[in-house]
Every structure is written in structure tokens, then in C-alpha cells.
Amino acid sequence: MSRPKIRMADHxxxxxxxxxxxxxIRLQGAVSKAISGETIEIVCTDPGTRSDIPAWCRxxxxxxxxQREIEDEFRFIVLKS
Amino acid sequence: xxxxxxxxxSLISGGLDSMLATRVIMDQGVHVEGxxxxxxxxxxxxTHAIRKHDQKKQKRNNALWVxxxxxxxxxxxxxxxxxxxxxxNPRHGYGANLNPCLDCxxxxxxxxxxxxxxxxxxxxxxxxxxGQRPKSQKRKTMPIIAEESGADDRLLRPLCxxxxxxxxxxxxxxxxxxxxxxxxxxxxxxQMNLARDMGLEDYAQPAGGCCFLTDASYSAKLxxxxxxxGEKTYDLDxxxxxxxxxxxxxRPHFKMIIAREDGxxxxxxxxxKQFTHxxxxxxxxxxxxxxxxxxxxxxxxxxxxxxxxxxxxxxAETVTVKIVPQNGVAHEITVPPMPENEISRDWYV
Numbered sequence: 001m002s003r004p005k006i007r008m009a010d011h012x013x014x015x016x017x018x019x020x021x022x023x024x025i026r027l028q029g030a031v032s033k034a035i036s037g038e039t040i041e042i043v044c045t046d047p048g049t050r051s052d053i054p055a056w057c058r059x060x061x062x063x064x065x066x067q068r069e070i071e072d073e074f075r076f077i078v079l080k081s
Numbered sequence: 082x083x084x085x086x087x088x089x090x091s092l093i094s095g096g097l098d099s100m101l102a103t104r105v106i107m108d109q110g111v112h113v114e115g116x117x118x119x120x121x122x123x124x125x126x127x128t129h130a131i132r133k134h135d136q137k138k139q140k141r142n143n144a145l146w147v148x149x150x151x152x153x154x155x156x157x158x159x160x161x162x163x164x165x166x167x168x169x170n171p172r173h174g175y176g177a178n179l180n181p182c183l184d185c186x187x188x189x190x191x192x193x194x195x196x197x198x199x200x201x202x203x204x205x206x207x208x209x210x211x212g213q214r215p216k217s218q219k220r221k222t223m224p225i226i227a228e229e230s231g232a233d234d235r236l237l238r239p240l241c242x243x244x245x246x247x248x249x250x251x252x253x254x255x256x257x258x259x260x261x262x263x264x265x266x267x268x269x270x271x272q273m274n275l276a277r278d279m280g281l282e283d284y285a286q287p288a289g290g291c292c293f294l295t296d297a298s299y300s301a302k303l304x305x306x307x308x309x310x311g312e313k314t315y316d317l318d319x320x321x322x323x324x325x326x327x328x329x330x331x332r333p334h335f336k337m338i339i340a341r342e343d344g345x346x347x348x349x350x351x352x353x354k355q356f357t358h359x360x361x362x363x364x365x366x367x368x369x370x371x372x373x374x375x376x377x378x379x380x381x382x383x384x385x386x387x388x389x390x391x392x393x394x395x396x397a398e399t400v401t402v403k404i405v406p407q408n409g410v411a412h413e414i415t416v417p418p419m420p421e422n423e424i425s426r427d428w429y430v
Binding site: 017019020021022024025028047048050051052055056058059060 | 117119123131140141142144145146148149152153154155156157158159321348351
């Protein structure tokens with residue numbers, strides 16, 4: 001069975017090696033500059049982002065439209081509400 | 082929320098007090114949003130995030146978790162650069178370690194005041210309790226924080242408001258003073274009882290430290306770094322590295338940061354372009370960064386022997402160590418591991 005196709009995002013953030021809460025702060029900054037309906041991809045290595053990125057999205061009512069773990073990286077695509 | 086609904090910004094640390102203070106004000110019909118400041122010194126599970134054997138431990142940002150429990154937005158603000166002025170020159174001095182708690186609180190309330198003004202909010206909430214903390218939460222420091230932050234009577238401490246003068250939100254009728262509290266002292270019982278009454282059963286450990294600067298071991302490493310640089314400066318990488326590995330200073334002019342396990346090895350390897358670094362090639366073992374102004378061949382020999390002590394080759398006759406100078410040519414040397422009793426306790430920072 002083929003892997004689900006990886007979505008392309010409107011904006012991209014490389015948050016590898018950053019420890020929480022820096023990935024969340026980077027995402028917060030990118031979301032504030034994006035317009036409603038745009039997507040932001042963030043790639044992280046801190047395992048804490050598995051809970052923190054979704055939590056931040058929930059409290060600000062943004063949607064995670066794609067989330068996957070590839071080796072030691074955590075990749076999210078967030079849709080700005 | 083209507084246009085006339087009062088709006089408050091709450092300093093959310095992730096602990097119980099700020100959670101309760103926020104909920105007390107939300108229950109009075111005020112629209113509340115949270116703000117949380119990242120200084121770089123915040124205890125946010127960085128050690129767990131780095132260390133491989135801790136990777137499966139549940140990790141969460143407590144401030145975000147609190148915001149989600151309360152159903153409020155949380156704005157996390159990076160103040161790493163601006164915070165330097167607080168830590169390097171605290172007007173009110175340090176606490177037991179390098180913790181400038183009173184200046185820190187003044188700074189954060191001031192930042193919240195700026196945020197309040199920019200976002201058309203009306204007042205600020207903190208979870209402060211008189212007598213809770215020896216440096217910053219005393220009866221005499223409460224007015225200092227309000228005054229020096231510029232927040233003045235727009236700063237409301239719901240948990241100890243009965244011991245403080247009436248604030249603007251109370252005078253305006255946005256909140257009822259009778260529904261605020263008069264908690265004092267170090268006991269956590271009143272807060273725990275209030276949490277129970279509010280149906281809050283899960284919260285971060287009460288009175289847990291939330292800042293590395295209150296930690297004696299961390300402060301000693303920071304002081305050592307400043308002393309050996311000859312000036313009080315730092316950047317985010319410096320303060321993160323102080324949280325990782327064993328720090329040994331075998332000679333006054335250089336320090337080694339030696340990984341304790343695979344996760345730390347990988348983390349320190351990320352700094353290999355910025356530091357002289359070394360690792361054993363003949364045996365599995367630790368990766369180490371070397372920080373210092375000079376690093377002679379004699380120093381390299383000493384450092385290699387120390388490093389060999391912390392790897393699988395510790396009992397071998399010799400261990401081969403690759404040394405990669407920051408601005409030089411990599412080379413290998415073969416050394417006998419240093420016997421444990423020759424590694425002076427004084428070398429540990």
C-alpha cells in the first residue's frame with residue numbers, strides 16, 4: 001500500500017534542534033503573519049512538540065491537517081483558522 | 082464576549098497559583114487571555130527532551146496545558162534577549178542563587194502591561210500570594226512590582242487581594258472584591274482547597290521550581306562561565322548547554338562538556354561547528370565539547386584522558402580519541418584513560 005501523499009504547505013518552518021517552547025513560538029509567529037486559510041508546515045525534533053503543537057493549535061482554534069513522525073522528526077501542517 | 086466585557090491578561094506560569102487566579106477572574110465574567118514568557122531559563126523538560134532514555138516520558142508545556150484546561154488563549158513570548166538586562170544587572174539583587182526574582186517579576190508585569198496596551202485589554206492578573214516566595218512575593222514587594230512595572234492599579238492579584246489596596250478593576254466593578262481571596266504564607270492548603278472546590282484535580286506540582294536560576298548547581302555553572310569569560314554575557318546556546326552533560330574544568334583556561342548518554346551525544350554533536358570537540362574512535366563513548374581560549378597539545382592530552390574515562394574504554398590500556406579543533410586540523414591521539422581517583426572533584430563545575 002502506498003504512503004499517504006505528503007501535503008505541501010504555504011509556509012514552512014524548520015524547528016529542528018529547537019527545544020520547547022521555541023518551536024511553538026516560531027509557529028505562533030508564522031501563524032500571526034499568515035492569512036486565514038493558509039497552511040504552515042513545521043518540522044521539529046523535540047518530542048515535546050507532539051503534545052505542545054497540538055495543544056497550541058487547540059487553544060487558538062487552528063487545525064492540524066497533517067501530522068506524522070518520520071524517524072526522529074515530527075512534522076505538522078497547521079491550517080490557520 | 083460583548084464590546085463592554087472587561088478583558089484581562091493573566092501571567093500563566095503553568096503552576097497552580099496562576100491557574101487559580103485566572104479561573105477566579107474568569108468566573109466573574111471577565112474575558113481572560115494568558116501570557117507566558119520564555120527567558121531560556123524556564124524549566125521546560127529540556128533535559129528530558131535531550132536525554133534518550135527520557136524520551137518516552139510524558140512531556141507537556143504546563144502553561145499551554147493550563148490554558149487548555151481553562152479554555153483560554155495563551156501567548157508565549159520570547160524574551161531571551163531582553164531578559165539579559167534583568168539577569169545581568171538586577172536592581173534589586175539576586176536571591177539565594179543567581180535568581181533575580183523581584184526584577185524578573187517587575188519585568189514580566191511590565192511586558193504584560195505593554196501587551197495589555199497593544200491589545201486593548203484592561204488589566205493584568207498574577208497568581209502572586211503574599212509570603213509565598215522569599216524574594217519576590219512579600220507584602221513589601223507587592224507595591225514595588227505594581228509601581229516599577231508601570232501597571233499600578235491595573236495589576237490585580239486575586240489570591241491575596243484582601244491584603245492589598247483596591248485596584249482599578251475592583252473600583253470599576255469589573256470584579257467583586259468579595260469574590261477574591263486573602264491567601265498568605267507558604268502553605269499550599271488554601272490553594273489546594275480552592276482547586277478542589279473548582280473541580281481542578283490535575284495541576285503541576287505546587288511550589289515546584291520553574292526557573293533554573295533558582296538551582297544552585299545551574300547557577301554555579303553560569304557563574305563559572307562568566308568568571309572564565311571575564312565578562313557577564315550569554316546567548317541562548319550558552320544557557321542551553323549549561324543544562325546538558327557533565328561540566329569539568331581540568332584547567333582554568335578550558336572547560337569540557339561531556340555527554341552522559343546517547344541523547345546528549347547527539348545534542349552536543351549539533352554544536353560541533355562552533356566548538357573544539359572530541360570523541361573516542363577506538364571504543365564507544367561520550368562526545369565532548371571544549372570551551373576555552375587556549376587548548377594546547379598538553380591540554381588535548383589531558384582532556385582526551387578525561388574523556389576516555391567516561392566511555393566503554395575506561396578499563397582499556399589505551400583509548401584513541403579524535404580531536405577536532407574549531408579552527409584547525411583534526412587528529413587522533415592514543416592515551417591511557419585517567420584513573421577515577423585522578424579526576425579531581427574540584428574539576429566538576
